[in-house]
Each structure stands twice: as C-alpha cells, then as structure tokens.
Amino acid sequence: MSSPNEQFYIRYYSGHSGRFGHEFLEFDFRVVPGGCALARYANNSNYRNDSLIRKEMCVSALMIKEIKRIIKESEIMKEDDAKWPQKNKDGRQELEIRMGNEHISFETAKIGSLVDIQESADPEGLRVFYYLVQDLKAMVFSLIGLHFKIKPI
Amino acid sequence: MADMDVDMEAAPAASSKGAPVPVRSIEGWIVLVTNVHEEASEEDLNDLFAEYGEVQNLHLNLDRRTGYVKGYALAEYSTKEEARAAVDGINGKKLLDQTVAADFAFVRPPPGAVNGGNNSGGSAGRGRGNRGTAAGRRQRSTSPGKAEGGEE
Numbered sequence: 001m002s003s004p005n006e007q008f009y010i011r012y013y014s015g016h017s018g019r020f021g022h023e024f025l026e027f028d029f030r031v032v033p034g035g036c037a038l039a040r041y042a043n044n045s046n047y048r049n050d051s052l053i054r055k056e057m058c059v060s061a062l063m064i065k066e067i068k069r070i071i072k073e074s075e076i077m078k079e080d081d082a083k084w085p086q087k088n089k090d091g092r093q094e095l096e097i098r099m100g101n102e103h104i105s106f107e108t109a110k111i112g113s114l115v116d117i118q119e120s121a122d123p124e125g126l127r128v129f130y131y132l133v134q135d136l137k138a139m140v141f142s143l144i145g146l147h148f149k150i151k152p153i
Numbered sequence: 154m155a156d157m158d159v160d161m162e163a164a165p166a167a168s169s170k171g172a173p174v175p176v177r178s179i180e181g182w183i184v185l186v187t188n189v190h191e192e193a194s195e196e197d198l199n200d201l202f203a204e205y206g207e208v209q210n211l212h213l214n215l216d217r218r219t220g221y222v223k224g225y226a227l228a229e230y231s232t233k234e235e236a237r238a239a240v241d242g243i244n245g246k247k248l249l250d251q252t253v254a255a256d257f258a259f260v261r262p263p264p265g266a267v268n269g270g271n272n273s274g275g276s277a278g279r280g281r282g283n284r285g286t287a288a289g290r291r292q293r294s295t296s297p298g299k300a301e302g303g304e305e
Contacts, residue, residue, distance in 0.1 A: 034263040036173050060173060062256040066187045066225050127218075134217035142212040142227055147178040147259055151210075 007031065008064060009098040010071070012136060014110065016091025021046035027140050035061045041144055057147050067139070071097060074132040081106040083122035084129070095129065173260035175236070181209055181229045182236035185258040189213075190249035191221035197248065202228040205242055206235025227258055 008031040015024025027041040036058045044052040071077070077097065087093075088109050096105045106129065111117060117126045175182065189198070195213050202208045210229035215222060230236040236257065243255035 032263055034173060036260045036262065038262060058173075058176070058260050058262040060175075060185065060256050060258060060260045062185055062187060062254060063258050066185070069187075069224070131216075131218040135214070135223060138214045138217070138223075139225075142214060143258065146183050146210060146212065146227055146229055150179060 006100050007098060008037070008068065008100075009096070010067065010136075011094070011096045012133060013094040014091065014133075015044075016089075016110070023047070025137075027136075029059070029064070029067060031064060032058075037064045037067075039140075039143070041140060055144055055148055057143065059143065063143075067136075068099065070135055070139070071099065071132070074128055074135075076128055076132050077102050077104055079104070079106075079125040079128055080122075081108055081125075081129075083120070084108040084126055085116070085120055093133070095133065173263075175233070175257035176259045176261045177233070178229070178259060181231045182233050183258040184228045184230065184236050184239045184243070184255060186226045186228070186243055186253050186255045187224060188251050188253045189222055189224050189226050190251045191216070191219075191224065193222050193226075193249055198226045198228070201243060201246075201248060202226075202230075202239060205239035206230045206232065 009028070011026070011028035013024060013026040015022060015026070017023075021044070023045040025043050027039065029037045029039045031037045039057050039059055041055040042052060044050075076095075077099065084106070085108055087107060090112075091110045092107055093110055094105070094107050097103070108126070108129070109116075111126070111130050114130075117123050117130055120126050184202070186198070186201075193213070195211065198213055199208060199211060202211065207230070208228050209231055210227075212227040213222060214225070216224075228239070230239065240255045240257060243253060246253055246255075
C-alpha cells in the first residue's frame with residue numbers, strides 16, 4: 001500500500017450558470033501533515049433563495065486510504081478526457097486528482113444519462129468517470145450527513 | 154465554519170504525540186470499517202457494530218456500477234466509549250472471510266489547517282444567512298478538546 005503521507009488531492013466540481021445563478025456542487029480532499037485529510041464541501045443554489053452551503057471536516061488516514069482504493073480500482077488515472085463531450089450551456093464537470101506522481105485534470109459536460117455515455121466517442125472512459133463520480137458523491141454525502149446533519153424527529 | 158473554528162481554538166492540536174485525535178460529529182461518534190466484503194448485508198454490519206453499543210446510524214454504500222457493497226461502512230454511536238470499543242474490537246476482525254480495518258472516520262484538524270483552508274478557499278461563503286456567526290457555538294455539548302472523553 002502507498003504511504004499515508006503520499007501526496008494526495010482530489011477535487012470534483014459540477015455546476016452551471018442559469019436562472020438560479022451559479023448552481024454548483026464541489027468537494028475536495030487534501031492530505032495535510034499529520035496524516036489526516038481536510039475535506040471541503042460546497043453546494044450553491046439560489047433556487048427559492050437558498051444560499052451557499054459550505055462544510056469543512058477532517059477525515060482520518062483510514063478514510064483517505066479508502067478513497068485512494070476507490071480511485072485506484074476505478075482505473076480513472078489511465079483515462080484521458082480528450083474524446084469526452086465538451087462542456088456546454090448545461091454546465092460542466094471537473095475532476096482533478098493528484099496521487100503520488102500521477103495527476104489528472106478532466107473537464108467534460110454534465111452527463112444526463114447513460115445514453116450520453118453510449119453516444120460519446122469514448123464510452124468506456126466516460127463510464128469509468130461517471131461511476132467513480134457517483135461512488136465518490138455517495139461517500140461525501142454519507143460523510144456530510146453523519147458529521148453535520150441533525151436527525152429529523 | 155465558524156463553529157469549527159471555535160472548536161479548534163479551544164482545542165489545541167492533533168496531539169503532540171502524533172496520533173490524530175478523534176472528533177465528535179453532530180450527533181455522536183462515527184466509526185469507519187473498510188475491506189467489507191461485497192456481499193455483506195446491512196444486517197451483517199449491524200450485527201458487527203451492535204456488539205459494541207447501540208448503532209444510531211449505519212451507511213453501507215453500494216457500488217453504483219455493480220450494485221454490490223462498495224467496501225466500506227460508516228456507523229454512528231452516541232458515546233465515545235462505544236465507538237472506541239468498536240474501533241478496537243472490529244479492527245483486524247474477520248467478516249465474511251475478509252479481514253476488516255476500523256478507525257474513527259473524523260479527526261481533529263492539525264492546528265492552522267482549517268483556517269488556512271478557509272482563506273485560500275475564499276471566505277465568501279462564511280456566515281450563512283440564517284445562522285448568525287456571532288452566536289457561534291452550535292448544539293455541541295462540549296468542545297471535544299476540553300475533556301478527553303467527557304462529552305457523554
């Protein structure tokens with residue numbers, strides 16, 4: 001396994017500008033000295049006068065290890081966004097990962113459904129991206145929910 | 154967030170000894186278990202966690218592609234004692250033939266880390282409209298740093 005102090009950074013962004021302003025979701029994890037990772041999460045929409053939600057937390061080394069495992073097993077680091085759909089008026093997604101000596105920085109359009117993937121020029125690669133993002137989002141929502149959310153009664 | 158900053162100032166440090174200090178979440182203590190077998194069920198995990206205390210919340214996320222368990226589970230306990238017992242008891246244990254690892258999911262940030270992050274990340278969003286930062290402290294029983302394990 002990789003050393004816990006290996007350089008590690010991941011950022012995901014998905015957003016667009018429209019009727020309700022700049023609506024986006026963004027999160028990142030950055031390993032800081034001491035073996036934990038600082039995680040940030042932001043979610044903005046002006047829909048019905050919602051305002052920016054911003055959260056920060058520090059996750060343990062075991063959590064980082066799990067995130068790295070998920071990334072490695074997805075094999076996203078072998079992909080290339082050259083043939084992925086370009087961002088458009090419906091918005092864009094960005095995924096940046098720095099892990100050890102490897103670095104990727106992808107940008108593509110939002111993916112509405114699996115049809116978008118099948119019709120793209122690189123369905124294999126885009127599928128890897130799509131499912132990795134879904135898995136990461138599920139994890140971040142779990143972490144945010146457990147760390148910050150008050151149980152409804 | 155403002156309340157996190159408050160915690161940090163009141164609680165200097167992720168320990169001088171080096172081991173990160175677990176931190177309390179809003180309703181309890183969160184334990185992470187990894188290397189969970191892909192065919193494990195929520196019941197398997199509940200049984201595992203329930204040995205160490207009452208599980209308040211359990212997240213067993215699935216792989217979006219395969220539908221099988223992704224490989225990690227998050228459980229919430231009300232007290233630090235229960236969570237500590239779970240971490241110590243579950244770490245290295247076998248579950249469906251796989252040796253799992255366990256630890257707290259959240260730790261106290263090292264000094265300065267969060268403040269630095271805030272500044273570089275743009276502080277435009279601080280102080281959300283509906284929650285005055287002046288009021289500061291959230292519904293947190295005690296600052297986690299004040300008395301080790303004294304939050305229950």
